[in-house]
Amino acid sequence: MNLVKSVVLITGAAVRVGRAIALHLAEQGAHIAFSYHLDSEPWEQTQAEIEAHGVQSLAMQTEVRNVEAINALVKGTIERFGRVDVLINNASVWLKSPFLEITEQEWDLALDVNLKGPFLAAQSVAPHMLAQGQGLILNITDLSAFQIWPGYAHHAASKAGLVALTKSLAVELAPTVRVNAIAPGTVLLPPNYSPEKKRWAEENSLLKRIGDPQDVAKLAAFLIENDFTTGSVYFVDGGRALV
Numbered sequence: 001m002n003l004v005k006s007v008v009l010i011t012g013a014a015v016r017v018g019r020a021i022a023l024h025l026a027e028q029g030a031h032i033a034f035s036y037h038l039d040s041e042p043w044e045q046t047q048a049e050i051e052a053h054g055v056q057s058l059a060m061q062t063e064v065r066n067v068e069a070i071n072a073l074v075k076g077t078i079e080r081f082g083r084v085d086v087l088i089n090n091a092s093v094w095l096k097s098p099f100l101e102i103t104e105q106e107w108d109l110a111l112d113v114n115l116k117g118p119f120l121a122a123q124s125v126a127p128h129m130l131a132q133g134q135g136l137i138l139n140i141t142d143l144s145a146f147q148i149w150p151g152y153a154h155h156a157a158s159k160a161g162l163v164a165l166t167k168s169l170a171v172e173l174a175p176t177v178r179v180n181a182i183a184p185g186t187v188l189l190p191p192n193y194s195p196e197k198k199r200w201a202e203e204n205s206l207l208k209r210i211g212d213p214q215d216v217a218k219l220a221a222f223l224i225e226n227d228f229t230t231g232s233v234y235f236v237d238g239g240r241a242l243v
Helices: 017-025 043-051 067-081 104-132 154-175 197-202 213-225
Strands: 007-010 031-036 057-061 087-089 135-140 178-186 233-236
Touching: 007 017, 007 067, 017 031, 017 043, 017 213, 017 233, 031 043, 031 067, 043 057, 043 233, 057 067, 057 213, 067 104, 087 104, 104 154, 135 213, 154 178, 178 213, 213 233
Parallel strands: 007 031, 007 087, 031 057, 087 135, 135 178, 178 233
Antiparallel strands: none
16 A cells, blocks of 8 residues: 555554654655544644645544544544545553552553454444455554563553454455554653663663664554555564563
C-alpha cells in the first residue's frame, strides 16, 4: 500500500508514541484521523503539526471503550476522507499493581482500553476495508505479552489478548485485510523515571540503549507499505525480548 494520500486512523495519537506515528506518516504523505481521550491533551498542536506536512487531518475526542464512540470515530473519518486504509490501535493504559491488590475496576480498565477498544475499532472499520478491497490493521502491543513482569498481570493479560486478536483477525479478514502487531520495547520513558531505572532499561537491551518513538513510527510505515506481511508480531525493542 502506498502511504501517499492514504487515510490512516490512529487511536490515542495526541501524545507520546501515537503522536510520533501520526507525524511520521503525515510526513510520508498520509492523511491522518486520530482520536484523543481528554480535552486537556495537546491534540490541537498535534493536529497543526500533522497539517504542516501538507496533508489533511481529523481529530475526535473518543472513549475507545464505548462502541457508539468508536463507530462515530470511524463514521467521521469516512465522511471526511471517503475511506479508511489503515487502522492503528494505539490507545492504551499502563497500570501496575501486585496481583492480590488488583481491583475489579483496574482489571476492567486494562482489558477495556487495551483489548476491547482495539476489538471494537477493528470490528467497526473492517466492513469498510473489505468493501473497498484493501486495508491494514496494526495493533500496538508490548513485551509484557511475552515476558513475565511482576505487578502487571492485568496489563499483560490485555496485551497478550491483543496478540491473539491480531492473529485471529489476520485469518478471518484475509486476503483483503492484513493484520499485524508491533511490540515496542523501551522507546519513551515516563517523566518520573529515576536514573537507576533508566540505566536498568539500557542494560536490559542487547543494544544497551533506549529506543525512540520514531523507531515505532518507521516500523509502522514499513508494515503499511509491505503488502506481504500479515498475522505477525514485529518487535522494535533493541533485543530486550531476548534478555
